[in-house]
Amino acid sequence: MYVARDCYEQGVKDYNSSTNPWLSSPLNFTVSSTQNKFVVVGCDTYAYLSGYQQNESYTTGCASRCESTRFMVNGSCTGVGCCEVDIPKGLKNVTLESRSFQNHTIVENFNPCGYAFISKQDTFNFSIDSLRTLRDQQMMPMVLDWAIGNETCNDVENKSNYICGGNSSCQNSEDGSGYRCKCKDGYDGNPYLSHGCQDIDECQDPSNCNCPGQECINEPGKFTCFCIKGYHLDQSAGVCVPNQSSLQVKLLVGLGTSFGTLFLITISLVLFNAIKKRSETKLKKLFFKKNGGLLLQQQISSNENNVQNITLFNSKELEKATDYFSENRIVGKGGQEADRSLSIYFLHSMEENHLLDILDDRVKKEGDKEEVIIVANLAKRCLHLNGRKRPTMREVAIELQGIRKTSDGQQNYEELQFSRSEEIEHSDVSFTSTGSFSIIASTSSSTVLPLLPFKTI
Template sequence: MVNGSCTGVGCCEVDIPKGLKNVNTRSHSSQNHTKVENFNRCGYGFISKHLSKNFSIDSLRTLRSQKMMPMVLDWAIGNETCNDVENKSNYVCGDNSSCQNSEDGCGYRCKCKDGYDGNPYLPNGCQDIDECENRNNCNHLGQECINKPGKFTCACIKGYHLDQSAGVCVASQSSLQVKLLVGVGISFIVMLVFSSWLYLMVKQRKLIKLRQRFFEQNGGLILQQKLSKLENSTATAKIFTTEELRKATNNYDETLIIGRGGFATVYKGFLPNNRIVAIKKSKTVDESQIEQFINEVVVLSQINHRNVAKLLGCCLETQVPLLVYEFIPNGTLFEYIHHKNKASIVSWEIRLSIVAETVEALSYLHFAAFPPIIHRDVKSSNILLDSTHTAKVSDFGASRLVPRDQTQLTTMMQGTLG
């Protein structure tokens, strides 16, 4: 016996002929092997799938332990051919299917037509396949896939036409020009956007450097150093940024101006926490007095007196520093003295109270504050009145601090003439 050989020695095989109805197997030996030792008298017969069994000598010993062999069921419907049944009522192939004669010579089977898939034995079992879902179809440049029942076609998209000789879609001349123009336009827009972005970046950097220069020039570093020593105090001044005050005044809208003088303009502002403030924008600044100005900001921010307008902070990122005070809603004493319609509503008791409160505030600044503060610009327009006509002394732009080592200080009269 030879491994892999099944030609009659120890093994024999035969294909089942087409159309065969019955199969019987019988094995026998053509010689008498009764005297041969270890001769296995058992014989095995079975049906298996074509080429699924490769005979070997070991098969004679192990075949008995194999319980199953691979088989394929070949079947067909009835005994008639497609020509016999296609026009009969018992024809079972559904729509979009075709009839195929059985290879065994009798009966037929059904199969979905090309471009369809499903169960061909159901009335609507074969459904159209969308070939356009396969990206390999019509994947050449300028082509698009168009699905049709049972098939698909490749068509040229807009701007392309079919080259009959090459059988491919090529770009039209006008399409090339359009693409060129579009490409140039996009490139120009990209360059414009990039240039604008670069310009804004450079401008922003210059603005940041300018603000930093103003901040240092206006004593910002000195103020930060002094405020750091007052960290435990809850009444220290806040350093506002330019953007914060610009938003608070709606970019210094003229409708928010509540006071105008020879040296400054005062705006009504709204902080993000809904607090209303008065923002004083000076017109000039004496650079030689910057350190004294910073000292006054630190001292004034710590004053907590009911008759002194509270200084909340400042902004040093502009050419001229901006001061932020609490907002006093009822105007100045000047208006109540010189405007008849306002003067008539203020009683003598209120007037006396205003005088007493103003004197009390000045007395506090001269004798209780440390270091003492000399206002130097006391006038009716610098005395504000709140909603209850309580006096608030304001505008310390011309004030002077009395040095600690001096008991007397001579100053010149300051303020607006008249």
């Protein structure tokens, strides 16, 4: 629809810029009363909307006055710079006319023109700039309603010229004579085609039948929500609720599942522990055989090889005895740092042939030098870093026993030599060296055992 303009320059009307448009509506076409508005814009403006309603003349108007833009609000059309009026039903053959109260003499500097037009709702948004920019606006969108013929639905539904298609309904025109077609509820499409209205699948909308226990079934023109198995309709609330028996079944199923899961977990743990214990037992037997346990067991049972007073320790007793297998309890490494240093000092003195320098004075005075050296070499062997090269306790005992026998034989020899010397002195026989040789040889051959090699100091 064209825009009506009423413009002035210094109080004189500008006819070149002013227009008063009119619209002659075709038969059965009317200006939509629900989708249009009559709008007037200006600060010295009033306007008329004229037309015919059911063959009778009709006129309405609107006025807008203001002296400045101070109180104007953008987006508001309530009488200050802008006003609007509803369109009546069935209006056709309309004319628009815009006029001024004082030829815009007071507001010409910011609003030289007044405007009037019919516009589709929500397409025009008033602003202060509209007071000038509408001068260049030629047209505004407008919606027309239409109807078929001049008869009502009751007159044409049984006639051959009735054009509403299937799944549609007839509606009398609200703007006067004639009728229109509309798809029935649950259908959508073009109602003027024979199969233009198609069923809407309401079940595609998740908001339908979205309550628990409900299921949607689409039907022609409608949909139905029904309760699934195990639920029933609560008439008072209008929703599906679980059946009592269904709750019991679910409870039993839940409890059975829980107990079954717990039983499986328990059985799994028992089997795991049994398998683990069996594996540990096999591993212990393997290590027992690998470390000579069978031989030790045979020696204990047969009491062979002088194995006596043997005590077997379990793992807990070994942990306690070794302070949880502390490195300080390892044989050859010593229990404390000072002990380890003393062992190293002893071995170093043996290597440097300075054994006598580290011996106690009492040992030097009372002990036999050769025996001390033999014992020192034996101790050196016991401290060997390679455990396989260390003597066993049995070997140590045998060698110490040999040293003791040698010491006792030497003492007996000295006593015998002293007695023989007295006899020789009395008999004046001189064969001491020969007698001594034979005794030493005899003693040595009968008592001395092979000892460790040693270095002389």
